[in-house]
Amino acid sequence: MSVIKRTVEFNHLTVSYYGNEVVRDVSCSFDTGNLIGIVGPNGAGKSTMMKAALGLIPKDDGHVEIAGEPIHRVRKEIAYVPQRNNIDWDFPILVKDVVLLGTYPHRGIFKRPRKKDREWAMQCLERVGMEDFCNRQIAELSGGQQQRVFLARALAQKADYFFLDEPFVGIDVGSEEVIIRILKQLRDQGKTIFVVHHDLSKVENYFDDLILINKELYGAGPVNKVFQPENMERCFKMRIGLPSSLGVEV
Amino acid sequence: MEFFQDLMAYEFLQKAFITSIMVGIICGVIGSFIILRGMALMGDAISHAVLPGVAISYMLGINFFYGAVVTGVLTSLGIGAISQNSRIKNDSSIGIVFAAMFALGIILITSAQSAIDLTQILFGNVLSVRTSDVIVTLVVGVVVLLAVYLFYKELLVSSFDETMAAAYGLKVRMIHYGIMVLLTLVTVASLQTVGVVLVIAMLITPAATAYLLTNRLSTMIFLAAFFGAASSVIGLYVSFTYNLPSGPVIVLVATAIFAFMFLFSPKQGVVGRMLQSNRRKVA
Structure with missing residues (x-):
């Protein structure tokens, strides 16, 4: 009997655009059942790393293994929530139909969603508190509401692994609380969640583990180990307002 | 009512009628995906790129349908190859490839001394449709509608959120090229109704x-599909009654319907929105 590995492993991930490396040789590994933040300055390759890990953009080198399997073997267990600015908000689609998309991965080709799928989509909408908006077109919602709808879609996928790209950008405090509460519930159910994030103030409250990246890896592991002034300063290449950084000016 | 009597009486008119309705429907259906995926320029490119295919088919003595499909698909592959392997953006690579194909097509057609009338391919003449063309159009129509029906779920999710679709394992590249093939088929079927130059109007305007x-x-x-078919029928009627070229008339009817909805549609209409903002000011 082989032991099933309960980890997500990034191995030597390297990505470049037209010869410029934007992610360089990133390797790290995390146990499943954790909420993991991917943190770094603007343009550090956070989203790129996530997309390359999922095989959504070409990479030069490296691979990702989830529970010992290559990524293409576990695709249906992956729920991905894109950055808000990647979505065409004028698309003719209603809130409830966006959530219904989450049931597609488990419906074979040629098969239409059934009544039971629609009911499940509504339950997912209720979980994010958006059921009253189910018949709205998505552009009629606020940023935070839109993000909650996309989280509902991810919930509808019944996935084991969640990848969220900047879910907290430009949303209201209430929506942010709803989203982080649900992410923590998912984590408590044993799901593994990766979140690209750039607001350092809440890192310690939100995440169990951290990936600190600025092209290269500057730290990976439990938040209390990685989220240290010296790591942060090296990664951000600047003083970030922690007391120890008030040193001599050069 | 003369039109309808003639419609009963003349076979060429019946063929024109059936062809243009089918073209209106399939252009509307594929056009919906073209505008939602932001591929309007691609639609224009493919429609021009079938020209060399038509010429080559004529030289080989085969139905122009086959050559057109081949050059249409080659064009979309060529455009993809340029934009993915260089820093040249998609719209620029479309411009490069489709102009080249169109130029090649014009040279082939004129130098072949063929019986193909360039104007007819460029601008269409639905009244000269032959029985074999009607059959091609109907077959294309069935293929396109069936494909959209069967793959509706996949077309919806990949058009709305391609990254999510790719993340859960959908072959989004295949879907893209599948749409390109359907687009080429629709263009070929539209050649006689509205011609190469105006196909884009039938793809975009009713869907918009x-x-x-x-x-x-x-x-x-x-x-x-309804607006496309309605434009075709009304356009055919007007063109027949007033002896005007069919393609351009059909396009202008589609444009007139668009203009009406642009001004008066309940939600997005410009007039409706102006009234609403006035009412808000009053209140």
Whole structure:
């Protein structure tokens, strides 16, 4: 009997655009059942790393293994929530139909969603508190509401692994609380969640583990180990307002 | 009413009637996906790129349908190859490839001394449709409608959120090229109705009109097909009655329907929105 590995492993991930490396040789590994933040300055390759890990953009080198399997073997267990600015908000689609998309991965080709799928989509909408908006077109919602709808879609996928790209950008405090509460519930159910994030103030409250990246890896592991002034300063290449950084000016 | 008597009496008119309705429907259906995926320019490119295919088919003595499909697909592959392997953006690579194909097509057609009339391919003449063309159009129509029906779920999710679709394992590249093939088929079927130059209007205008009226993709597709077919029928009637070229008239009818909805559609209409903001000011 082989032991099933309960980890997500990034191995030597390297990505470049037209010869410029934007992610360089990133390797790290995390146990499943954790909420993991991917943190770094603007343009550090956070989203790129996530997309390359999922095989959504070409990479030069490296691979990702989830529970010992290559990524293409576990695709249906992956729920991905894109950055808000990647979505065409004028698309003719209603809130409830966006959530219904989450049931597609488990419906074979040629098969239409059934009544039971629609009911499940509504339950997912209720979980994010958006059921009253189910018949709205998505552009009629606020940023935070839109993000909650996309989280509902991810919930509808019944996935084991969640990848969220900047879910907290430009949303209201209430929506942010709803989203982080649900992410923590998912984590408590044993799901593994990766979140690209750039607001350092809440890192310690939100995440169990951290990936600190600025092209290269500057730290990976439990938040209390990685989220240290010296790591942060090296990664951000600047003083970030922690007391120890008030040193001599050069 | 003369038109309808003639419609009963003349076979060429019946053929024109059936062909243009089918073209209106399939252009509306595929056009819906073209505008939602931001591929309007691609539609224009493919329609021009079938020209060399038509010429080569004529030289080989085969139905122009086959050559057109081949050059249409080659064009979309060529455009993809340039934009993926260089820093040249998609719209620029479209411009490069489709102009080249169009130029090649014109040279082939003129130098072949062929019986193909360039004007007819460029601008269409639905009244000269032959029985074999009607059959091609009907077959294309069935293929396109069946494909959209069967793959509706996949087309919806990949058009709305391609990254999510790719993340859960959908072959989005295949879907893209599948749409390109359907687009080529639709273009070929439209050659005689509106011609190469104006196909883009039949793809975009009815679908854009529908887009103004609904918040659901399925409704949009039906409305676009309806507006496409209606433009064809009304256009054919006007062109026959007043002895005007069919393609341009059909296009202008589609444009007139668009203009009406642009001004008066309940939700997106410009007039309606002006009234609403006035009412708000009063209140």
